[in-house]
Amino acid sequence: xxxxxxxxxxxxxxxxxxxxxxxxxxxxxxxxxxxxxxxxxxxxxxxxxxxxxxxxxxxxxxxxxxxxxxxxxxxxxxxxxxxxxxxxxxxxxxxxxxxxxxxxxxxxxxxxxxxxxxxxxxxxxxxxxxxxxxxxxxxxxxxxxxxxxxxxxxxxxxxxxxxxxxxxxxxxxxxxxxxxxxxxxxxxxxxxxxx
Numbered sequence: 695x696x697x698x699x700x701x702x703x704x705x706x707x708x709x710x711x712x713x714x715x716x717x718x719x720x721x722x723x724x725x726x727x728x729x730x731x732x733x734x735x736x737x738x739x740x741x742x743x744x745x746x747x748x749x750x751x752x753x754x755x756x757x758x759x760x761x762x763x764x765x766x767x768x769x770x771x772x773x774x775x776x777x778x779x780x781x782x783x784x785x786x787x788x789x790x791x792x793x794x795x796x797x798x799x800x801x802x803x804x805x806x807x808x809x810x811x812x813x814x815x816x817x818x819x820x821x822x823x824x825x826x827x828x829x830x831x832x833x834x835x836x837x838x839x840x841x842x843x844x845x846x847x848x849x850x851x852x853x854x855x856x857x858x859x860x861x862x863x864x865x866x867x868x869x870x871x872x873x874x875x876x877x878x879x880x881x882x883x884x885x886x887x888x889x
Contacts, residue, residue: 706739706747707827708768708789708799710759711835715844715852727755734849736856737762739787740830742823745867749860752853759792772798788823834863837873 712733717725725732733755739748750766763769788800795801802817803809809817835841838859844852866873 703784703786704742704788704800704823705785706741706787707824708737708739708763708787708793709824709827709831710735710737710753710762711831712755713841713844713852713856715849716846717849723756725755731755734852734856735759735762736860737766737768738827738830738860739768740827742826743867744826744830744833745864746830746860749857751856751860752849759790760794763789763793772796788820790824830863833873834859837863837866 712727712729712731712735714731714733715725717732722732725734727733727735734751735753735755735757737750737753737759738746740746748768750762750768753762753765764773783797786798786800791802791804793799793801800820802820803813805817841856841859844855846852846855
């Protein structure tokens with residue numbers, strides 16, 4: 695499919711992030727991600743204001759983003775068209791090259807060395823739109839440091855903890871509780887402050 699991205703029609707960005715955690719000893723290989731860590735995956739949709747509008751938490755760390763999307767409630771709704779989550783057919787999500795291009799999900803053109811100027815422009819605009827997703831996950835993991843490694847006894851508890859962190863992330867943003875990252879010149883390391 696060939697669609698030129700219009701940023702005004704983007705209602706969110708979809709992506710996944712790995713949350714390292716303790717996993718059952720009998721399922722180490724299922725939860726092992728591409729970096730050989732044990733993790734679960736959080737799939738989220740974020741707006742340009744970094745709010746999560748949809749999350750799916752708890753997928754095995756070994757799964758691919760496209761499979762998670764297809765199995766998630768969001769994916770099931772969109773693939774089966776049981777309901778239209780968007781305002782009309784002109785609105786869509788954006789995702790990276792791990793996702794399939796659909797009428798409701800715009801992805802970059804594969805760079806085979808023969809992209810047209812319009813296709814390169816589409817990829818650049820899509821990359822700009824996706825930055826909010828990276829910022830959302832980065833902010834989540836810096837504000838709620840437990841999301842760097844969740845040391846809970848069961849995956850169900852890990853899912854509850856991460857879900858609570860995502861809800862609190864939105865609560866903080868909606869209440870203008872800013873989380874700033876600054877460089878400490880004396881120590882040459884990052885300092886975090888709440889305003």
